[in-house]
Amino acid sequence: MTVLRGLGEEIAFARAENGMAVFVMAKPGYRKKFAQVTVAYGANDVAFSLPDPEFSGHSVGHIRRFETPPGIAHFLEHKMFDRPRGSAFEDFSALGASANAFTSNDLTSYTFWTVDEFQRCLDLLLDLVWKPHFSEESVRKEQGIIEQEIVMYEDEPYSRLTRALLESLYHVHPVRIDVTGTKESIRKITPELLYTCHAAFYQPSNMVLFTAGDFKAKDEALRLAERLDSTAPGKGSQPVKERPEEPSEPRQPSATVKMHVSRPFVSIGWKDQPGGHDGKKLLRREIATDLLLNILFGKSSPVFARLYEGGLADDLGVSYEAWPDYAFATVTAETVEPKKLLDEVLKEVDTARRRGIPTSDFERAKDAAWGRYVTLFDDLDLIAESQCQLYFIGEDVFSYGEALKDITLQEVEERLSVLEPRFMAHVFLIPDTSALNSYTSSYTREEQRRGR
Structure with missing residues (x-):
């Protein structure tokens, strides 16, 4: 039993004998209670290996390799709510709870909020993640549903832009493929494949439970750990996630996408x-890069002021995503002159590389980041997501705060090395005028036919 503390908050940590991690956050006076189960299995985990049970008694190890269709982790998340009779969503609703789930490149999470019947809701959540129910008919139906979801994302500018950028940055790493997969890949998913992936990854030692509410954190963490030992499946063989060898430089320097949009x-x-x-190193790198991007391109930066006053952009979106096997930084905007905005961004990076980062800019960005960190604890969804993510790299939400306080200007300036032209790619998403003209012409003909 460990109690993590900081900023007047308390999170108790316990580990069940089957290996499942349990976190309980005390929120005195809160009427609602929250729970999240997160599995270390995401869209990137399409290739993995397991010990072959047929050879488990031999002294020489044998493994089985699995190549699964892109999108299967997300597909599995959808199907986990299927019950022999009805849907788990209906069961949560009957208990007065709201449930949700989401899949990222690296994790899958299942959540619920409730005022009453917390234990019954938690039992339902755990039953959901450990007792799947798939059928040929339900899988075929889900393929059609997710195909519509894929089409929807294809019509969303930021989704298309992100996908085109990652396809430009990465040669073979699965992060270049959308979490939902493709229309072709999801058609290859079968109940047997879903059961295989569930058995491989949905093991207690590959999962974490986070709860929050008006609990005595230590007592509740111990109670849950003991309950998990009596209800959860035992330990199994850990899957070995496989990744292709990825070159260090982008696959291509640029791309152009045409869509039905009014502005580029x-x-x-x-x-x-x-x-x-190395979790600590990864965490400090992420914090330093986030600070750098906000210093260079945040709303208080000189370049944003120039772009805004010049009518080039109303907003600049910046992000940095880092995991042990991949990392990338982005700057995104809607703009009437994409080439000019690109030039301004590159000019700002070059200026920072030549002149360095002013201390006052660093301190201001660090203060703003600390403010965002403090308010994180008012949002249980975000604190749960952050804690579960950090757990899988050996860190926690309080060690994140300590790293943020300790980060130095030198560490931030060192991150300028990633913003080099040889590591860069850009994507322009521009209005598809040919499609628009075609639509306008057919519309005009239809109006003429109606006599208008």
């Missing part, structure tokens, strides 16, 4: 080198 968009990305499995 631009997304600029830099491919960072994987941070490896």
Whole structure:
């Protein structure tokens, strides 16, 4: 039993004998209670290996390799709510709870909020993640539903922009493929494949439970750990996630996408080198890069002021995503002149590289980041997501705060090395005028036919 503390908050940590991690956050006076189960299985985990049970008694190890269709982790998340009779969503609703689930490149999470019947809701959540129910008919039906979801994302500018950028940055790493997969890949998913992936990854030692509410954190964490030992499946063989060897430089420097949009968009990305499995190093790298991007392109930056006053952009979106096997930084905007905005961004990076980062800019960005960190604890969804993500790299939400306080200007300036032209790709998303003209012409003909 460990109690994590900071900022007047308390999170108790316990580990069940089957390996499942349990976090309980005390929120005295809160009427609602929250729970989240997160599995270390995401869209990137399409290739993995397991010990072959047929050879488990031999002294020489044998493994089985699995190549699964892109999108299967997301597909599995959808199907986990299927029950022999009805849907788990209906069961949560009958208990007065609201449930949700989401899949990212690296994790899958299942959540619920409730005022009453917390234990019954938690039992339902755990039953959901450990007792899947798939059928040929339900899988075929889900393929049609997710195909519509894919079409919807294809019509969303930021989704198309992100996908085109990652396809430009990455040669073979699965992060270049959308979490939902493709229309072709989801058609290859079968109940047997879903059961295989569930058995491989949905094991207690590969999962974490986070709860929050008006609990005595230590007592509740111990109670849940003991309950998990009596209700959860035992330990199994851990899957070995496999990744292809990815070159350090982008697959292509630029791309152009045409869509039915009124104004162009631009997304600029830099491919960072994987941070490896040193959690503290990975965390400091993420904090330093986030600070750098906000110093250079945040709303208080000189370049944003120029772009805004010049009518080039009303907003600049910046992000940095880092995991042990991939990392990238992005700057994205809607703009009437994408080439000019790209040039301004590159000019700002070059200026920072030559002149360095002013201390006052660093301190201001650090103060703003600390403010965002403090308010994080008012949002249980975000604190749960952050804690579960950090757990899988050996860190926690309080060690994040300590790293943020300790980060130095030198560390931030060192991150300028990732914003080099040789690591960069950009995507212009521009209006498809040919499609628009075609639509306008057919519309005019239809109006003429109606006599208008």
